[in-house]
Every structure is written in C-alpha cells, then in structure tokens.
Amino acid sequence: MAAQNQNKVSLPVIKRLPKYYRYISDMHNNGIVKVSSSELARMMGTTASQVRQDFNCFGGFGQQGIGYHVDVLLSEISKLLFSEKNLNAVLIGTGRLGRAISGYLSAEARGYHLMAAFDKSPDEIGRELQCGVMVQDVAELAAFCAAHHPDVAVLCIPRAGAKAVAPTLVEAGVKGYWNFSHYDLSVDYEGITVENVHLGDSLMSLGYRVRND
C-alpha cells in the first residue's frame, strides 16, 4: 500500500510526514485508538481535506467516515519514514553546530547511523563526540567514502568548505545531503537529494515578520 504512489508524492506532503508521525506517536503513547481527519487537522493546524489528500498519496491509510486507526497510521507512516536498514551518515564539520547536530543523528531514533565525523581543524581531529564517534581529518574523507559508502553527508561547514568537499562526496556516490552551509549543491549536481537548513535565513525572515506582522 505504501509504495504504490511514492513517485507522485509532492515535496510539501513529504515535509509534513514527520509532523504526522510526531502527533500520531503521541496519540499512540496516550492510548488513543481512533482519530478522525478533522481531529488530526485541528492538532496539525491544517484542514481535514488536506489530511485526507495527504494520506491518499500513500493509499489512504483507512476509510473516511469511520476515522483512522492510530496503530495503522503509526505503522504505515513509520514504514514510509524509516526502513529496517538505517541510513549511514557522515558529519563534516564538528564545530558548535556540528556537535549539536550530531545528537540528532545518533541519540534519537530517526533512521540514521552516524558512521564517522570529519573536520579540518587540528584542535578537533582526534576528539570524541558525545555520541562516541571520533573526529577524523577531512583529508581522509575520500578514502573513507570509498571504503564505507555512506548514504548521507551532513554539512556543518561554511560555504567554501562545502563547495570543496562536494565533488568528493558526489563522486563517492553519497546521495543525500543535510546541508547547513550556504552552498547550494543542487545547483551544481544532479541526481542527489538535498535538504537545506539555512538557520541564518530563518532568523532574518523572522525579523521581517516580527517588524511587519
């Protein structure tokens, strides 16, 4: 059921899946057995019609009118978001942001395994992250990727550094990028998946909205 329409699923729908997952996990943990699209919509801050449309992208997850079974929703959305095999990730850049981000990759169950971390600073190389991963010299990155084939690279480095490591990663077959840098890989490379997190942009647009709302 889950696989049939995946190629047609739009990015906004995919981006809402984790939020559904969080709300539905909470309901499941609170012993709630059934939920209607309008109850879900109220929690999610959207409309019942949007919820039904979103779920229809993946086969529907149950029938309108009688509500959704929370355990079915949780199981189906978990299957979409995670797989039996975690995605192997490498972290590039272990400064303050990289170290904070490493917690998301290791400690919490989001479907990833942090294989290795890299930095160019002699102060960082050889240090251990809180998750137990040792920071390696970024000069070793190409050899590591050739040997271990990571699925995802997490870029917590400035734009110039990101631009410099991108060819190594793309040539090594790394398909996914969680990109905190301002270098937009998707302009220069095809066939990769990039999730950009521009924290500075987020802060600047908040400023505009606070001043003008």
Added chain:
Amino acid sequence: MAAQNQNKVSLPVIKRLPKYYRYISDMHNNGIVKVSSSELARMMGTTASQVRQDFNCFGGFGQQGIGYHVDVLLSEISKLLFSEKNLNAVLIGTGRLGRAISGYLSAEARGYHLMAAFDKSPDEIGRELQCGVMVQDVAELAAFCAAHHPDVAVLCIPRAGAKAVAPTLVEAGVKGYWNFSHYDLSVDYEGITVENVHLGDSLMSLGYRVRND
C-alpha cells in the same frame, strides 16, 4: 517604496528575501553593478518571472528590461530585513543546540541583539556563553521580561519546557519566537509570529526522499 505593500506579502516571498540578500551581497562584494532577473533566477534556482513577481511585492526595485542596480537591490532588501534598531532576543535553553544557536544571534549581523540566556539546569546557570552572555535561572525569566521587554524569544528546549515558558513570554509581550521545540505556540496563542525550525523533521523527510528519489 519598501513599505507600501508589506501587508500583502506572502510567507513564501518573505522566506526568499534572505536568500536574495545573500546572493546580492555576494554580487556587491564581487563588484557586480547590474543584474538581470534571469541571471538572479539562475543563481537562486528559480525563474525570472518569479524574481520579478517577488520584487514587485516591494515596489519593483527597478525596471524590467534594463536590469537591476545591485546597490539599489542590496539597500532596499537590507531595509526590509533589518532596521536601525536591532531586535532584542532572549535565549531559553543553553544545551548543545542553544549554545550553537547563540552564535547566530550574537556574532553575525542579522539584526538581533542577544540580551540574556536562561536555563533550568544548575550546571548551566552562572556559566558564560561564548558571546559573553551569562546564563540565568529560568525562574528569573518573568522578572527579566517585565523589566527589559525582549522582542523575540529563542526556544532551544524540549516541548514540555516550551509549553511551560510560553505563557510567561506571551504575557510579557514577546512577539516573535524562533522555535526549535516541538511545541507549536501558534496553535495556542494569537498575535505572535512563530518561525519553527524542526531539525528532526528535516532529517526524517530527507530520509524518505533519499530512499524514494
């Protein structure tokens, strides 16, 4: 020119402003004097028509056909994103993520001034952040807000903590929220501006896309 249509500007346009600002700053730093909407579109990964539509929300920034003056664009977009008076911000939560985030609020010119930081952990209280701000007990938050009227609160705490401090902040008149928690303030409160950054969601949707793209 900049102010006339602000109330009509849609959120997607506002969210693109910082990206325009970054690209146009780069061009200005590189000595580029004029740019066409199609050149800007190529850099931004969008269309020339989109660029012109976006700029028309703010009065146009110049005329089609002859291209845009980079210094005019930079000046007008800077006026939109920043003001002479920085926004005063308080940081709630000085764990790994909060400390990483504090750099965005203090060191870089994004229109903010980090007034104070708060945590509930005795290990954090009394410590100094890298930017020189001392961490205070979150029990002091209400008194601080009453005395100093921050414009923006940055929430780097789990959902329960965010839900617990929200009434204090909203009652104190804090209008803007840079929210890294999973508590969605905009469902419970009106008249505030919330910019949510859900890093875990971003990582989960990347996983879906890497597996299915």
